Amino acid sequence: MSTVAIDTESVRQLVAQAQQGSRAAVERLIREHEPWVRSAIYAVMGRVDLVDDVVQQVWVRVWQRLATLEDPRRLRAWLYTVARNAAIDACLVEQRQQALTRPLEADARTPERRRDGPFGAAAGHELQETLLRAVQALPVIYREPFVLRHLEDWSYAEIGEALGISVDTVETRLVRARRLLREMLQGKVEL
């Protein structure tokens, strides 16, 4: 697998400064990488409402473990792994909590969703909800490349590098993600 060139020298310097404890370097690293880290977390979890909490955990972990990053060229793949692990951990915690509170939440949510009705902004909201539910329903191995492709515009090579899979596998997963989404959304949205 080829390493995608992302201005290697400046990344190396940035990582080196951050590893030496430079607060400014860490802040810059966060600023430059936070948008796609959020996408990566969403890609794994499929839920927007949990992203903010997990992002905080990711940067804490990055701060704690940055010294273990030996090859700065692999920064993105390394960050992706940290973000993915944090998202998986958060999923497990969320699933445990949901198992305990599900009966109560099911009763509480129903009236709220029906309040707006199918008109105006509410209809647009319904459409967005339908689309996001379909993305959430995708198996995570298909959702990850799909979200990275659509939110970050990453190439197959970039996605492959971040996920640690070949370009062919990225392609196959994207084809299957689109096929599944089309099947799920046919008849529900205008295609």
Next chain:
Amino acid sequence: MNFGSDKLERLLSRHLDGECTPAEEQLLRALLRREREAQTLLNEYRSLDQQVGDALRQALGRPARPRAVRASWARVGRSVAVAVAACLAALAWLQPRLSPTHPDPHRPQQASAASWFAPMAEGDTVEPLPPGYERPELRVQGTQRDWIVIPGDEPGTYLVIQVDHVRTHVIGVHRDF
């Protein structure tokens, strides 16, 4: 579909993601010309990408992306072609009225007397429409009607051109894989 479904989907997916080689793009163009189902599937996937992408960006607070450029450009291109054709027809219609007193030697010859665009000869008359006559309103379902109004050479005269665009609808085709 002659081209295998799986191969076609891969090709469409690569095309939508901007990963096609020039040879693949050429192959896809040929396929789309030949097979209507391929075009339908491409439209569906493009629409799906656009809608899901918009939903994702909105959910994560990202700025929206401009609408599907290629599809809209294709529609604009068709409309522009129709409009240009209509304008050319209008210019040909107006040409005799706008021609100067001293004809330009470089100007093309006037339309022949048999042409629709020929100026009225002396003694020609226009028969009035019979009372109660209405133009037939033949309207094909699924068309969009536009009018192009061009002012004539005298106040109160206009050339009105009615343009019917055939609108393309995407028809869902269910397929099991």
